[in-house]
Structure formats: C-alpha cells, structure tokens
Amino acid sequence: MASLPAPLQQRHPARGAALIAIGCGLVAAIAILGLIGNVIVAAAFAAAALLLAGGLVAAHRLFPVTAASDSEPDxxxxxxxxxxxxxxxxxxxxxxxxxxxxxxxxxxxxxxxxxxxxxxxxxxxxxxxxxxxxxxxxxxxxxxxxxxxxxxxxxxxxxxxxxxxxxxxxxCDAEGIDMAASVEALIAGPTGDRLAAAGIMTALIDPDGHVRQANRVLHARAIGDGGTIAGRDFAHFLVTDMQGQVRFEREGLSGVPLRVLQIPFLDGDDAPILIVLLDEEGGVETPAIAAGATASEHIRSLVSLMPFGIALVDRDGRFIQMNEVFARAAHVDADAPPLYPGDLLVREDKGVVADAIRRFANGATHSTDLAVRLKDHSDEPVALTIAGARGLGEAAVLLSLKNNGEETRLKREVAQATKMQAVGQLAGGVAHDFNNILTAIIGHCDLMLMRHTPGDGDYDDIQQIRANSNRAASLTRQLLAFSRQQTLRPQILQLPDVISEVSNLLKRLLGEAVTLTVKHGRNLGPVRADPGQLEQVVVNLAVNARDAMIAHNPSAGGTLAIRTRAVSAEQVRQMRSDILPTADYIALDIADTGTGIPADVLPKIFEPFFTTKEVGKGTGLGLSTVYGIVKQSGGYIFAENNKNGPGTTFTMYLPVHTASAAEPAPVLAAPKQKPADLWGTGTILLVEDEDMVRAIAERALTRQGYTVLTAEHGEAALDLLAHSERPDLLISDVMMPVMDGPTMVRRVRTRYPDLPILFMSGYAEETVRKSIDLDNVHFLAKPFSVQQLAEAARLVLNVKTP
Incomplete structure (x- = not known):
C-alpha cells in the first residue's frame, strides 16, 4: 500500500516576509520624497524597512520553525x-x-x-x-x-x-499445551535437578539430532563446565567401543558405560525425542551419582518424575511400576496397582492389549497406539501407547496412558456446535422455500373462495386446505426460530417479570399432579430479549418436563422448579466452560423430577424433528425452537441430568444488558392500520423468481384494479423499466438469482428516488433487515394471503414519502 502525499508547505516564510518589509519601506520613502521633498526623512523610512527585514531574517535563523509533517504510515x-x-x-x-x-x-x-x-x-x-x-x-x-x-x-x-x-x-492456535515445550521447561528446571541428583541424565533432542535442552548432570558429563550443549549434535558427545558399549566421548573408553533410553511421548516423525542416559551397574562411580544408587533405582526415579503417565511391564505381562500420572488416568492406586494391564480394561479390549504386550516383549520395534476403554469408566476411550523397553532391567514393555476425555469432550462439543449451525442453515433454507410453496397454496385457496359461497359443496374442502396450509406456516416459523432467522421484538426487561406473566398459564398446563415452585435470586440485572418469545421458551420447557414426569404414571406427578439467579463473570471462569464466554449472565433453571434423558439422546435433543414421543404426539420442533430463540437472543442453553436425584435441568444463560450496548434501529417500515377500501389504481412492478408466487400475486393485484408488470429477477426488472413509464409501486422478493432485490432497488432509486418499495420474503424480517440499507421500504412476510397482499400494497401507496 502506498502512503498518502504530505500537504504542501511554504519553504521560506522568513525570506518572503523580509522582501515584503523592504518593499513597503521603499514605497513609503518614495512617497514621502515626492510629497515633501525631504531626502533625510525618506532615507529614514528606507533604513527602518531594511532594519525590520534584517530582524526577521535573524529571528528565523535563531529560532527556526520545524514544519509539522503529517505522514501516513507505510x-x-x-x-x-x-x-x-x-x-x-x-x-x-x-x-x-x-x-x-x-x-x-x-x-x-x-x-x-x-x-x-x-x-x-x-x-x-x-x-x-x-x-x-x-x-x-x-x-x-x-x-x-x-x-x-x-x-x-x-x-x-x-x-x-x-x-x-x-x-x-x-x-493464534489455542489447541492446548505444547507438550514438548513443557518437557523442555521441566528438564531445565527443578525437575531436571532432581533427576540429576538421582544420577539420571536427560535431554530433549530434535528429530535432526540436535540438543534442545539437557539437565545439568548431562551437560557437565558431556562438555564440562564451559560452553553450552544446546543446538549441538548429540551424537558427537558419545562413542561406542568394540563391545557396543556407549560412553561419553569426553571421558574416553575408560569412562563409565552408559545405558541409552528413548521414551516415546509425542507422535509424528517430526516430534522431538526424550533421551535418558543411565550409568551401567558396576561402572565407575562419579560424583554426580548418589552413593549406593543403582540403575533400577534410577529407572524408578525417572518413571515417578515423568509429567505424563508411564508404567513398566515385565515379560510375563505383569506391572512392575506405574507413576502417579498413570494411576490417576487409570483411576487406580499407584501403591497397590492391579496385577495385569488387562485388569484395568473392559472385557472387549483385554485381548488386543495382551497380544500387543506379548508382541513387544518378544522384540517388536517401534510403538503402537490403541484406543481402549477403562473398566470403571467405559464411556470415554483413553489413548494407550505400547513400546518395547530395552536396558530397563526386568522391564520389557513400556506403557503410556493419556486420559483424553477432556479433549474428546471438547471435540464432541465443537462437532455438535458445527452440526447445529449447519442444520440451522439447512432449516432456514427449507423454511424459505416452503414459504414460497405455501404462498401459492394459500393464494389459490383465496381465489377459489372468491368463487364459492359458504353453502357450496367445495367451500368446506377449500377452507380445510387453507387451514392446513396455515398450520404448515406455523411449522416454518418454528424452523426459522431454530435457524435464528425469526422476527424478534427485543425489550429491556427483568426475567422474574416474564416468569410471573406466564405462571398462571403454566399451572393450567401442568395440571394438578405436578407441583410448580418458583424462586428468584437477588441482584438480578436486566436482559434484552423478546418477552413473548421468552414466554414460549418457558412454556415449551415446562410442557416437556410435564410429559417426562407423567409419561409412565400420569397420577404420580412430580415437581417443576423454576429458579432465576445472577451468574458473575468470575463464576463463569470457575465453570471452565469452552462454550460459555466469560461475562455477567442471568440464569434461568427449569428442573423436573422425571426419568431424565438417556446419554445417547442428550446430544440430539435440540435437533429439529428429533423426538422421543410416540408417532403423532410431537413434531420434534419444541426444543429446537427453544434453542433458536435463546441463541438469537444472544444467550446459551444447556441440559443435563440431575446429579442428586432423578430428572433433568435445563439452564438458560442470558447476558446482562448494559446501557452502552448499541440498540439496532429498524430499517423496514411496517404500517399498522388496515385500509378500509382495498380497491386501487396505478401500475405495480412485481419482481419474483418463483413462477407460482409471481402468478398468484399478479392475479391478486389485477383483481384489485392495478396494472401489473412482472419480471423474474432484478436484471429483467431493470430492462423492463428502461422501456416503460415510472411505476407507482415496486414489489420485489429479497433473495433472487442473477440480481437480488436490494441491489436492484438501489439502481432503481438512482432514477426514481421517491419510488415506494414493498419487499416480500420467506425469511423473517429480522434476517432481511441485515441486507437492506434503504429508506422508505416496507416488508411483507411469506406466506401471505391475497387479502394481506392487497392490504400491504394499498397501505404502501397511501404512505407519504418524507
């Protein structure tokens, strides 16, 4: 990117002022000489001008002015x-x-x-x-x-x-802790010193063989007190004799033989390698090794100090040792471990692990990773790494156990969030297309009803078709709610007020067998939400809870508890949730004493059309509507089975509203009063890409007395306007191929700035509003009836353009 040019400045302001002073003095001297003829007075004026000019130049040189330069960054x-x-x-x-x-x-x-x-x-x-x-x-x-x-x-x-x-x-990536960096820090810190005190030399080696970090005892044995070992080739510090024994090159062939161990703790060919050096038993003792220490003790110290789960197994497949990290991951006592690794696992995984241990005990190289399930925690698999061990005394196999339950849970939550987002987009698209079909069905029903009277044989059938179409339209509204594309009228409100408004309705819905309890917390801040939609959330959750409590025994009943409480940002941080951002919230808990939700069903409850009810007793859109309303209101909702008893608790978090938050201003006008007379005159340009919707709208408007011009998309409408007179009203769909409605209207407004516009869309007004930045436009939601279209057209034509 190029920087902008600096503003032009005068280069010599003092010189210009001096010339002006000299000129003024000379003009004054000539004028005086001409008027009074006195040469001395004229000369005095000229000398004064010269002195003034000299003073200006001297002042500029003594006190130079630095010009400010406003330069644009490069x-x-x-x-x-x-x-x-x-x-x-x-x-x-x-x-x-x-x-x-x-x-x-x-x-x-x-x-x-x-x-x-x-x-x-x-x-x-x-x-x-x-x-x-x-x-x-x-x-x-x-x-x-x-x-x-x-x-x-x-x-x-x-x-x-x-x-x-x-x-x-x-x-930047937030995938988790860099294990290699953690091990490097441990080697360089107090952990490395404790290993050194036990005579254990450790180093972290890059895949190319260069040292990343080494503890102090290895550093001293390899290069002495001077220099640094980091970045140097590790192989250069070792030599091998005729018997294959490894020694430090600095100590020569008379030095203490070494046992070299490689510990696998990271996967991948480009992962760093953890190297451990131990003095062979019977070797010459050095000051760095504690008196009486043996290689077996060194190995036990090393295993116990490792920051990841390590266990040693002998050739018969029995545990020799496991460190605390391994014991915690396996949910056993490190001081009283089980006899065999298979004792930790479910029956289906025992054979696979036993075969792998037997293979590595007999000399298999490399390592293998297995996903196994622990006997006492079979829901979440854990990662078990098995590798052969050489030079570790009676140990023949090394096991590394990583409890990746948290990682698995996070991946599952991310996958669930991604799936819900994708399903929401699909649901919104389905609702949009379905609204177009319903518009045509309802419109044709209205036109047919105009030709039939209530006593006619077909009248009742047409009315039934229209009623079913309206029911289908309510389903599309629920789909739009789930996909967060419904129209909301948010207000600043208190959550307890919403609960109070809906409490009487809840008591009637729950019946006498279910007891309703309501408890409100203190210091509850305001929230910004649509009160009507929040009431729908509470009603849907309460009805689901009632059905869960009386599903098996209608007379047993139960208790539905509703509670509101304030949740501070500090409490959110303590929850350590990967989904809920840190902020102040007002929480709404709705808990029942029903049978709870099975673990395999819990992740699916918010998906549209998923239901556990009998066929014909539920659409599967109740909880999906709840999910969409909460998410569109900026909140979060979670469901979990009660830990201290039967039943389920749904918890909704709505952010506390702050006065500084910007309030979105509506950009689409919506006339409220219905006109008494729907008959009209004038020309209407109708732009709609769906043939069936365009046909029914054209017939409906023509019956009301309008002259209707039609176009299938935005470019066709612009071509039509180029060869026809100005219309009185433009009615257009929002989402169209080739050119969408808002783009077309912007181009039309350059020619007709005051032309009234009526947008119609299968998406909700709240969603359409984001793509429209125009004045004097109105909105009609699909599906609409013939009368609703006529009313909207007449209302828009009656609105005076500001």
Missing part, C-alpha cells in the same frame, strides 16, 4: 512485517476499515473480511465486537477460545499507532 512495510508472523494478523482503523492483513489471515477466513465481522458463529462475532470495544477503551483485550472452521483459536486485540488510532487483531 502500510506496505506493515504488511511485510505482518507476513513474518505465523499467526493471522489484521489491522483496522478508527472507522472500522481493514487497512492491512497478512496472507495467513486471508487463508484462515477465506478472504479478507473486516473484523469483527468474520465468517464465524454469530456468538463469536459478538464476543469479538465486545473485545474490540474493550481494546479501544483499555488498550488491549483477549479471547482465550474462539471457534473458527471447527478449530479453536485465541484472539488478541491491541490498540496501537502514534495516535492510538488503529487496532491490531491477532489470531
């Missing part, structure tokens, strides 16, 4: 520096414009979108927006976990620039 240089980072880096200015980004940023986000408006989950975009505002205010903000394309990243936003006028956005 963004090409900034981009070159950003390209050196392995992280994704972007820079935005005060106006929120992207002014610089590196290639890693473009690859990560499939282009160069401007943060925080990235192609990621809307909840993550909100977190980025809040962090950006915090960075402008405080100078820096961090987000520990951010989901981007199924991977976890950490975001760092920092205010920078000479005038603090830019934000630097940095996105």
């Amino acid at each position: 963004w090409a240089l900034a981009r070159a520096l950003a390209s050196l980072s392995v992280d994704a880096v972007a820079i935005t200015d005060r106006a929120g414009r992207l002014i610089c980004a590196n290639d890693r940023y473009g690859a990560l986000f499939d282009g160069f979108p401007t943060p925080p408006g990235l192609p990621i989950d809307p909840a993550c975009v909100e977190r980025l927006s809040a962090a950006g505002r915090a960075a402008w205010r405080d100078g820096r903000a961090d987000i520990e976990r951010l989901l981007v394309q199924g991977r976890l990243f950490a975001a760092e936003i920092e205010r920078a620039g000479a005038s603090d006028d830019v934000l630097i956005w940095r996105f």
Whole structure:
C-alpha cells in the first residue's frame, strides 16, 4: 500500500516576509520624497524597512520553525512485517476499515473480511465486537477460545499507532499445551535437578539430532563446565567401543558405560525425542551419582518424575511400576496397582492389549497406539501407547496412558456446535422455500373462495386446505426460530417479570399432579430479549418436563422448579466452560423430577424433528425452537441430568444488558392500520423468481384494479423499466438469482428516488433487515394471503414519502 502525499508547505516564510518589509519601506520613502521633498526623512523610512527585514531574517535563523509533517504510515512495510508472523494478523482503523492483513489471515477466513465481522458463529462475532470495544477503551483485550472452521483459536486485540488510532487483531492456535515445550521447561528446571541428583541424565533432542535442552548432570558429563550443549549434535558427545558399549566421548573408553533410553511421548516423525542416559551397574562411580544408587533405582526415579503417565511391564505381562500420572488416568492406586494391564480394561479390549504386550516383549520395534476403554469408566476411550523397553532391567514393555476425555469432550462439543449451525442453515433454507410453496397454496385457496359461497359443496374442502396450509406456516416459523432467522421484538426487561406473566398459564398446563415452585435470586440485572418469545421458551420447557414426569404414571406427578439467579463473570471462569464466554449472565433453571434423558439422546435433543414421543404426539420442533430463540437472543442453553436425584435441568444463560450496548434501529417500515377500501389504481412492478408466487400475486393485484408488470429477477426488472413509464409501486422478493432485490432497488432509486418499495420474503424480517440499507421500504412476510397482499400494497401507496 502506498502512503498518502504530505500537504504542501511554504519553504521560506522568513525570506518572503523580509522582501515584503523592504518593499513597503521603499514605497513609503518614495512617497514621502515626492510629497515633501525631504531626502533625510525618506532615507529614514528606507533604513527602518531594511532594519525590520534584517530582524526577521535573524529571528528565523535563531529560532527556526520545524514544519509539522503529517505522514501516513507505510502500510506496505506493515504488511511485510505482518507476513513474518505465523499467526493471522489484521489491522483496522478508527472507522472500522481493514487497512492491512497478512496472507495467513486471508487463508484462515477465506478472504479478507473486516473484523469483527468474520465468517464465524454469530456468538463469536459478538464476543469479538465486545473485545474490540474493550481494546479501544483499555488498550488491549483477549479471547482465550474462539471457534473458527471447527478449530479453536485465541484472539488478541491491541490498540496501537502514534495516535492510538488503529487496532491490531491477532489470531493464534489455542489447541492446548505444547507438550514438548513443557518437557523442555521441566528438564531445565527443578525437575531436571532432581533427576540429576538421582544420577539420571536427560535431554530433549530434535528429530535432526540436535540438543534442545539437557539437565545439568548431562551437560557437565558431556562438555564440562564451559560452553553450552544446546543446538549441538548429540551424537558427537558419545562413542561406542568394540563391545557396543556407549560412553561419553569426553571421558574416553575408560569412562563409565552408559545405558541409552528413548521414551516415546509425542507422535509424528517430526516430534522431538526424550533421551535418558543411565550409568551401567558396576561402572565407575562419579560424583554426580548418589552413593549406593543403582540403575533400577534410577529407572524408578525417572518413571515417578515423568509429567505424563508411564508404567513398566515385565515379560510375563505383569506391572512392575506405574507413576502417579498413570494411576490417576487409570483411576487406580499407584501403591497397590492391579496385577495385569488387562485388569484395568473392559472385557472387549483385554485381548488386543495382551497380544500387543506379548508382541513387544518378544522384540517388536517401534510403538503402537490403541484406543481402549477403562473398566470403571467405559464411556470415554483413553489413548494407550505400547513400546518395547530395552536396558530397563526386568522391564520389557513400556506403557503410556493419556486420559483424553477432556479433549474428546471438547471435540464432541465443537462437532455438535458445527452440526447445529449447519442444520440451522439447512432449516432456514427449507423454511424459505416452503414459504414460497405455501404462498401459492394459500393464494389459490383465496381465489377459489372468491368463487364459492359458504353453502357450496367445495367451500368446506377449500377452507380445510387453507387451514392446513396455515398450520404448515406455523411449522416454518418454528424452523426459522431454530435457524435464528425469526422476527424478534427485543425489550429491556427483568426475567422474574416474564416468569410471573406466564405462571398462571403454566399451572393450567401442568395440571394438578405436578407441583410448580418458583424462586428468584437477588441482584438480578436486566436482559434484552423478546418477552413473548421468552414466554414460549418457558412454556415449551415446562410442557416437556410435564410429559417426562407423567409419561409412565400420569397420577404420580412430580415437581417443576423454576429458579432465576445472577451468574458473575468470575463464576463463569470457575465453570471452565469452552462454550460459555466469560461475562455477567442471568440464569434461568427449569428442573423436573422425571426419568431424565438417556446419554445417547442428550446430544440430539435440540435437533429439529428429533423426538422421543410416540408417532403423532410431537413434531420434534419444541426444543429446537427453544434453542433458536435463546441463541438469537444472544444467550446459551444447556441440559443435563440431575446429579442428586432423578430428572433433568435445563439452564438458560442470558447476558446482562448494559446501557452502552448499541440498540439496532429498524430499517423496514411496517404500517399498522388496515385500509378500509382495498380497491386501487396505478401500475405495480412485481419482481419474483418463483413462477407460482409471481402468478398468484399478479392475479391478486389485477383483481384489485392495478396494472401489473412482472419480471423474474432484478436484471429483467431493470430492462423492463428502461422501456416503460415510472411505476407507482415496486414489489420485489429479497433473495433472487442473477440480481437480488436490494441491489436492484438501489439502481432503481438512482432514477426514481421517491419510488415506494414493498419487499416480500420467506425469511423473517429480522434476517432481511441485515441486507437492506434503504429508506422508505416496507416488508411483507411469506406466506401471505391475497387479502394481506392487497392490504400491504394499498397501505404502501397511501404512505407519504418524507
């Protein structure tokens, strides 16, 4: 990027002023000489002008003025520096414009979108927006976990620039702890010193054989007190005699023979290697080794100090030793371990592990990784690494156990979130297309009803078709709710007030067998949500809880407990949730005493059309609607079985509303009053890509007295306008191929700035609003009836353009 030119400045302001002073003095001298004829007075004026000019020049040289130069930063240089980072880096200015980004940023986000408006989950975009505002205010903000394309990243936003006028956005991997770096730090720290005190020499070696880190005893034995061992070839420090014994090259062939061990703790050909050196038993004792220490004791000390789970097994497949980390991962007592590794596992995995141990005990090389299930914790598999052991005394096989339950849980949550997002997009698209079909069905029913009277034989059948179509329309609204594309009317409200409004309805719905208890916490802040939609959330959850409690015994009943409470940001941090961002929330708990939710069903409960009820007794859209409403309101919802008793608890978290949060202003006008007379005159241009919807809308408007021009997409509409007179109203679909509605309207408005616009869409107004930045436009949601279309057209034509 090129920098902008600096403003032009005058180069010699003092010289210009001096010339002006001299000129003025000479003019004055000539004028006086001409008027009074006195040469002395004229000469005095000229001398005064010369003195003034000289003074200006001297002042400029004694006190030079440095011109301020407002130079634009060299963004090409900034981009070159950003390209050196392995992280994704972007820079935005005060106006929120992207002014610089590196290639890693473009690859990560499939282009160069401007943060925080990235192609990621809307909840993550909100977190980025809040962090950006915090960075402008405080100078820096961090987000520990951010989901981007199924991977976890950490975001760092920092205010920078000479005038603090830019934000630097940095996105780096947050996959977890770098095990190699941790081991390197352990070797260099107190753990390495404890190993050295026990005579255990350890080093971390790169795949190319160069030393990354070594503890002090190995450093002293290999090179002495001077120099450094880091970065040097490890093989150069060792020599091998005729019997194959390994010694330090510095100590020569008379030195103590060494036993070299390689411990596998990372997978991959490019992973670093942990090397352990032990003095062979019977060798010459050195000051670095404690008196009386043997290789077996060294090995036991080494295993116990390892920061990852290690166990040793003999040739008969029996445990010799396991460290505390291995015991914790296996859920056993390290001081009283089981006899065989198979005793830890479920029956199905015992044979596979026993065969692998037997193979490595008989000389198999390399190592193998197995996913096994522990006997007492069979729900989550753990990773077991098996490798052959050489030079470890009676130990023949080395086992490494990693409890990856947390990692598996996180992957499952990420996969579930990704699946729910994909299903939501699919549901929104299905609802949009289905609304187009329902518009045609309802419209044809309305036209047929105009030709039939209530006493007609077909009248009741047509009414039944129309009623079923309206039921189908309510299902599409639930799909839009799940996909977070429904129309919301958010307000600032208190959650207890919503519960109070719906309590009487809940008592009637639950019946006499179910007891309702309500408890509100203290210091509850306000939330921003649609009260009607929140009431629907509470009712849906309560009805599901009632059905769970009376499913097997209708007379048994149960208790439904509703509780509201404040959750601080500190409490959220203590929860260590990878899904719930750190912030202040108001929580709503709805707990029942039913049978609970089976573990295999729990991950699917929010999916649309999933239900455990009998055929014909549920659509499977109740909880999916709840999920969509909560997510569209900026909240989170979780379900879990009660730990201290039967039943299930649904917990909804809504962020506490702050006064500084920006309130979105509606951009689509929606007339409220219905006109008394639907008959009209004038020309209407109708743009709709669905043939059946376009046909029914054209017939409906023509019956009301309008002249209707039709086009199948935006470009066809522009061609039609180029060869016809100005219409009185433009009715257009929003989403169309070739050219969408808003793009077409912008081009039409350049020719007819005051032309009224009526948008219609199968998506909800809340979703359509995001893509429309036009004035004097109105909205009609699909599916609509013939009368609703006529009313909307007449209302828009009656609205005076401001």
